[in-house]
Each structure stands twice: as C-alpha cells, then as structure tokens.
Amino acid sequence: MIRELHNKLVAGEVTAVDLAKQYLKNIKEKESDILAYLSVFEERALAEASLVDEQLKRGETIDLLAGIPGAIKDNMLIEGTRTTSASKILDNYIAPYDATVITKLKSVHTVILGKTNMDEFALGSSTEKSAYQITKNPHDLTRVPGGTSGGSAASVASGESVWALGSDTGGSIRQPASFCGVVGLKPTYGRVSRYGLMAGASSLDQIGPLGQTVEDVAIVLSRIAGHDPHDATTADSGHEKKYEEYLGADVRGKKIGIPKEYFSSDLDPRIQKICDDALKIFQSLGVEIVEISLPHSSFALPTYYIIQPCEVSSNFARYDGIRYGLSINDEKDSIEKTSTLLETYLDTRKYGFGPEVKRRIMLGTYSLSAGYYDAYYLKAQKVRALLKRDFEQAFEKVDFIFSPTAPEPAFKIGDKSADPIKMYLGDIYTITANLTGVPALSFPIGTVDEEGKKLPIGGQLQGKWFDEENLLCMADAFEKKYNNK
Amino acid sequence: MLSEEEVKKVALLSRIGLTEEEILKYQHDMSAVFDFFRELETLSTDDVEPIGHITGRSDVMRSDMCEDFGDTGRQALLDNVPAKKDGFVKVRSVF
Numbered sequence: 223m224i225r226e227l228h229n230k231l232v233a234g235e236v237t238a239v240d241l242a243k244q245y246l247k248n249i250k251e252k253e254s255d256i257l258a259y260l261s262v263f264e265e266r267a268l269a270e271a272s273l274v275d276e277q278l279k280r281g282e283t284i285d286l287l288a289g290i291p292g293a294i295k296d297n298m299l300i301e302g303t304r305t306t307s308a309s310k311i312l313d314n315y316i317a318p319y320d321a322t323v324i325t326k327l328k329s330v331h332t333v334i335l336g337k338t339n340m341d342e343f344a345l346g347s348s349t350e351k352s353a354y355q356i357t358k359n360p361h362d363l364t365r366v367p368g369g370t371s372g373g374s375a376a377s378v379a380s381g382e383s384v385w386a387l388g389s390d391t392g393g394s395i396r397q398p399a400s401f402c403g404v405v406g407l408k409p410t411y412g413r414v415s416r417y418g419l420m421a422g423a424s425s426l427d428q429i430g431p432l433g434q435t436v437e438d439v440a441i442v443l444s445r446i447a448g449h450d451p452h453d454a455t456t457a458d459s460g461h462e463k464k465y466e467e468y469l470g471a472d473v474r475g476k477k478i479g480i481p482k483e484y485f486s487s488d489l490d491p492r493i494q495k496i497c498d499d500a501l502k503i504f505q506s507l508g509v510e511i512v513e514i515s516l517p518h519s520s521f522a523l524p525t526y527y528i529i530q531p532c533e534v535s536s537n538f539a540r541y542d543g544i545r546y547g548l549s550i551n552d553e554k555d556s557i558e559k560t561s562t563l564l565e566t567y568l569d570t571r572k573y574g575f576g577p578e579v580k581r582r583i584m585l586g587t588y589s590l591s592a593g594y595y596d597a598y599y600l601k602a603q604k605v606r607a608l609l610k611r612d613f614e615q616a617f618e619k620v621d622f623i624f625s626p627t628a629p630e631p632a633f634k635i636g637d638k639s640a641d642p643i644k645m646y647l648g649d650i651y652t653i654t655a656n657l658t659g660v661p662a663l664s665f666p667i668g669t670v671d672e673e674g675k676k677l678p679i680g681g682q683l684q685g686k687w688f689d690e691e692n693l694l695c696m697a698d699a700f701e702k703k704y705n706n707k
Numbered sequence: 708m709l710s711e712e713e714v715k716k717v718a719l720l721s722r723i724g725l726t727e728e729e730i731l732k733y734q735h736d737m738s739a740v741f742d743f744f745r746e747l748e749t750l751s752t753d754d755v756e757p758i759g760h761i762t763g764r765s766d767v768m769r770s771d772m773c774e775d776f777g778d779t780g781r782q783a784l785l786d787n788v789p790a791k792k793d794g795f796v797k798v799r800s801v802f
Contacts, residue, residue, distance in 0.1 A: 301783075318783035319776075412762050425761060454767040455760070524744045535721065542722075544798055549789030563799045564722075572724030580723050581736055584714075587721040588737070601747055603757035608750075610758065646743075659761035687762060 223384060223434045224441050225466075228286050231278065238271035238278075238289030242333050245291040249335065249382045255363055257355045258377040260296045261304055262336035267291065270333045277331070285330035286466070287445050292327075293383035295374050296337040297344055298429070299418040300324050307420050308352035309342045311574030312547045321418020322453065323387060323429055323446045330445055335383055338373030342576045344394055344422045345534070346370050347648050348638065351578045356635060359401060362675040365632040368398030371432065375402040378432050385433040385442050389419055391426045392526055393627075393652025396664035399432055400627035400680025403666050405439045405697070406432040408652075410688045411659035412457045414443075415450035423533035426526075426656040436665060436698040440465035443690065457688065468691040469698045474508030476696060478683070479620035483519040484651060493626050493679055496668035500681050501624070503703050509696070512620050516612040519654065521605050526653040527646055528589055528602035535586025538579070543570030550574075606657050613658045613684075622696055623684040625651045627664040631677035651682055661685045665697050667704070708738045 230236045246264055253259060274289035294300065297307040299317035301324075306312045320328065327334065341351040349357045349372025357372045359365040360380040367376040371388025375398035378386050388395040390408035399406025407430045414429045421427065431442035444464035449456045480501070485494065501511050543549035543566050550569040575583070589598035616623060628648055638648075655662035667681035685693035714734045718725045725733065759765065776783075790797035 315787060316783070318780065318787065410762070412764065451769055454769065455762075455764060457762065457764070518750070521747060521750055524746050527740065528744060528747075539722075543789065544796060546787035546789070563801050566799050567722040568719075568724035571722055575723065577729075577732075580721075580725075580729075581733060583721045583723060584717050584733060585737060585740060588713075588717045588741075591717070591720060598744065600757055601752060604752035604755040605747060605750060606758045606761075607755050608752070610761065657761075 224438045238274035242267045242271035256380050257357050258373040259336045267333050274331050288331040291333045291335045293338045293377045293386040295388050297420040307343045308340045310353045311541050322415035322450045341370035344370040345578045359632045368401035370394040372398045378404045389429050391422050393649050395430045396627050399664040401632035403678030405665045407439050407663045410661045412455045415453040415456050417452035421537040423530040436701050440694045473699045477510045477620040478622045478624045479514035481516045484625040492670045496679050500667040514616045518608045522654045525602045525605045528598045531582040531586035532590050532599050535583045548574040610658045617686050625682050627680035627682040661690050
C-alpha cells in the first residue's frame with residue numbers, strides 16, 4: 223500500500239497534502255466510533271505534507287515513506303506535543319525532545335497524523351485500561367482492538383492511518399494486529415532504539431511497525447531500525463539493503479517449526495483449523511514443516527509476570543509529582559491537603575495511576591523486596607535463560623517458529639477487565655519472543671464468525687535473532703499466496 | 708494469601724496511597740498472581756546462570772559528555788515541572 227501511494231505521489235496523481243487531507247477526513251468521519259487517537263496534529267501534518275509536495279515540485283527524489291500518513295503510539299515522544307501514555311499522571315506532559323524513531327521518521331519527511339490510544343503505560347491486553355477512552359475494534363465495535371497498541375492497530379485497520387508505530391513488551395503490537403486484521407512486527411530486542419519511548423520493562427520493550435501488508439511493515443522498519451548511541455542496547459544493522467528489498471526471494475527449502483506445546487487440545491478448534499490451513503499454504507510454497515519442542519513453554523507466563531512488573535516498578539519511580547506530570551503538592555489546587563514529601567508521592571501516585579499500573583508496581587516492588595528477590599526475580603531470570611536455550615536449540619533445526627498470535631479472536635469489551643489472570647493468559651504465544659528477544663511477526667491468516675461478524679485471526683512467525691529480513695520474506699510470500707488463493 | 712499488613716507495607720514501599728477498599732482488592736488480586744508464580748517452584752534452576760542481557764551485549768561504552776540543549780531545552784524541561792521558584796524545582800520538606 224505504501225509503495226502504491228508513493229508511486230502516485232511521484233507520478234503527480236495525488237499530492238501529499240491531498241493524501242494528508244484524505245486521512246484527516248477519514249479520522250474525522252470514523253473517530254466517533256473507533257476512538258483510536260488521543261491527539262491529532264492537523265496543522266503539523268499538512269505542513270509536513272506541503273514540504274514533500276515542494277520537494278516533488280523541485281524534481282527531488284523522495285523517500286518511499288515521505289508524505290505517507292502514519293500514527294504514533296502515545297508513549298513515544300514528539301517534541302512540543304502532549305504525550306500521555308494514556309495516563310492521568312502525564313495529562314499535561316509536553317515532550318521536550320524527539321524519540322530517536324521520530325527523528326528518523328522526520329528525516330524522511332513522513333507525515334505524522336497524531337498519537338494513538340493505548341492501555342495506560344502499555345500495561346494491559348485490550349486498550350480498555352487507557353485513562354481516556356476505550357478504542358473499538360473496527361471489525362466489531364462491541365469488541366476490543368487488543369492491546370496495548372490498540373489505537374495504532376485500529377487506526378491502520380479502519381483507514382485512519384496508512385501505517386503506525388506501536389511498542390511491544392509482551393505482545394502489544396502483535397496481539398492487536400491479530401485482533402484488527404493487520405500486520406505487526408516486534409523486532410529483535412536491540413533492533414530499534416528505545417530512546418524517547420517511555421520505559422515500561424526495559425529488557426522486554428521494543429518499538430515496531432504496524433501496517434496493512436508485510437511490505438508496509440518492512441518499509442517502516444527500514445526507516446526506524448539501527449544503532450543509536452542514545453540506547454546502548456541497540457545493534458548495528460549488519461547489512462546495507464533495506465528490509466523491503468529482501469522481499470520476493472525464494473523461500474523454498476526453509477523450515478518452519480511447530481512447537482507441540484503451542485498446539486494443545488485446549489486450542490479453539492476454529493483457530494487450529496485456520497493454522498492447519500496456513501501451514502498448507504506454507505507447504506505449497508516449498509516450505510518444510512517440522513514438529514519441534516520448546517520444553518519450558520509452560521513457565522513463560524509466570525516468568526514474564528515476575529520480570530515485567532519488577533522492571534515496571536523500578537522504571538515508574540520517576541513519576542514522583544516533582545519533575546513533571548500530575549503533582550498533588552500544592553494546597554491551592556490539591557485534592558487532599560498535603561504537607562510532606564512522602565504525602566506528595568503517595569497522593570500523586572494514588573490519583574495519577576490507574577488500577578492496573580498500581581497492581582504491577584506493587585507486584586514488582588514486592589518481588590524485588592528483601593527476602594523475595596531470589597525466589598522471584600532471580601528465579602525468573604534463570605528460567606528466562608532456559609527459555610532462550612529452548613529457542614537456540616529449536617533454531618538449530620528450523621528457521622522459523624509458527625503459532626497463532628493469540629488463543630482467541632477479539633473479545634468483548636468488559637469481558638476480561640475484572641480478572642487479571644484471565645487477561646494475562648491471553649499472552650501465552652507472544653511473551654516468549656520478548657523474554658528471548660527474538661523478532662516476531664503477526665499477520666492475517668483467516669477469520670472466524672462471531673455473531674454475524676468476521677473476526678480476524680493472526681498467525682505468528684518467530685525468527686532468529688536479528689533475522690528480520692528472512693522473517694519478513696517468509697510472511698510476504700505467505701501473504702501473496704493467501705491473498706490470491 | 709498476603710495479609711492486609713503486607714499489602715499496606717508494599718504500597719508504602721511503592722509510594723502509592725491506597726483506600727481501604729483498594730487494600731482488600733489488591734490483597735485478593737496480588738495473592739492470586741503470586742499463587743500463579745508458584746509453578747516456577749517445580750522447576751530446578753540450581754545450575755542455571757541467570758540472563759544478563761538477552762542478545763549478549765555487554766560493557767557498551769560511550770563518551771561521558773555533557774550534551775547542551777541550550778536555553779530552549781532547559782525551558783522545555785522546566786515547563787513540565789509542577790512547582791518551581793526562580794528557575795529551581797520546588798520540593799516539599801522531607802519531614
């Protein structure tokens with residue numbers, strides 16, 4: 223889709239300003255139903271688009287992503303704009319600098335339409351935990367778009383943006399991509415700089431693209447990836463070609479592993495059937511399907527739900543009511559009269575954070591406290607080593623690992639919000655990629671019928687560390703075959 | 708099951724004020740999550756080295772340099788500060 227729009231821009235069939243206006247119009251028409259955006263930058267978007275038109279008028283070559291309207295999850299900083307992470311504690315926060323991904327996107331003159339809704343501080347699986355609004359699934363407005371990058375996925379699925387950026391700590395790009403019927407990639411840990419991404423769990427967080435097609439995702443990834451001196455965990459790309467230039471290569475002879483632990487008898491038979499059909503498509507492409515084992519899979523969920531809250535509790539100490547954001551410390555406009563520093567902390571965080579954020583901070587604080595560290599965090603980091611070993615052994619035999627992205631289609635709004643464990647269990651297929659650091663892509667592989675609506679189901683391919691090019695290549699080959707079947 | 712006192716203690720360590728109602732709610736929720744963690748006890752990890760950095764990077768160095776954001780940068784940071792006086796950040800007394 224991005225390439226088509228780019229060709230139209232270059233051929234002069236449409237101007238970048240027209241394109242931006244079209245998407246701003248889509249937003250105006252659809253937002254009352256979808257609620258994907260927390261802020262829309264009409265003026266900025268049109269100004270950026272007119273720069274692209276001027277470049278074209280001067281006969282300059284423009285980047286593939288130049289003038290193509292996209293949306294950014296509201297936990298990434300864009301200088302001079304309100305950035306809330308969908309939390310009341312950052313209700314009045316104005317980003318003082320650009321995240322590295324934004325600097326990179328600005329350098330190719332892409333058009334940023336606005337900031338998208340999410341679960342507060344990217345904690346959740348449904349975007350219901352935003353402090354501002356509940357984004358609706360464009361395929362069925364009574365259902366969640368998934369989360370935490372639900373606004374980004376819904377904006378792409380509803381035509382309110384061409385592409386979007388999300389962040390993924392345990393599936394937050396892939397699960398909403400699955401629920402909304404779009405493509406979403408969590409790159410290898412260290413592929414994309416996290417500088418200017420509000421930190422959640424620093425050893426798991428990764429920014430990644432969402433789009434209508436695998437190629438769109440590849441195009442956006444090429445523009446945001448790479449080493450950044452501001453993020454010591456980032457790696458050099460190791461190759462000169464852009465990701466989209468790898469697509470179309472022969473995938474024959476590649477091997478896809480099917481972990482027996484991921485396909486138990488509990489799996490929804492409709493999803494099992496869709497996965498079986500997807501594997502037939504892969505086979506028709508000359509890909510070999512191999513059964514593998516990831517023996518420690520069942521330990522991934524508790525491991526994740528120890529490590530993630532521990533890192534969150536530590537990172538979120540910064541929301542102290544002193545340096546930025548909400549502060550309940552001034553008698554004139556306070557909810558409760560406070561007098562000491564401790565009370566500033568307690569009250570600011572009491573009124574500023576939502577229930578899920580409080581729960582994770584307390585879980586993490588407890589797990590890290592004296593006497594419990596060995597039993598929880600240290601134990602979890604050891605199990606994480608075992609999970610990584612599972613993947614290393616699997617990748618000696620196969621090139622990719624396939625599973626559904628989520629064990630279910632999009633669920634109804636309100637269905638799971640009361641029970642944290644129930645919500646956490648939905649992350650079963652996605653969290654291991656974060657714990658082990660491998661890249662993982664969700665892409666549409668079918669639909670199920672629910673109450674007369676067709677709900678998308680995503681398949682997930684996990685690849686080897688820093689092997690995004692082959693991962694995208696394989697999914698692209700599948701997508702072309704699937705769309706022409 | 709976590710006791711009420713334990714929840715109060717962890718809330719204080721977390722610097723989060725809770726209502727009485729919330730204390731009961733988190734007592735229930737957090738206990739359920741900790742029960743869920745017990746599964747890990749069944750796995751022996753005595754000989755396993757814990758993960759340091761997942762893609763194996765270590766000792767990444769950078770020059771220890773001060774980056775000057777200028778007056779505009781300083782102002783952008785100060786604009787976000789909830790309480791300030793004469794260009795300083797205002798903080799309540801510790802005691």
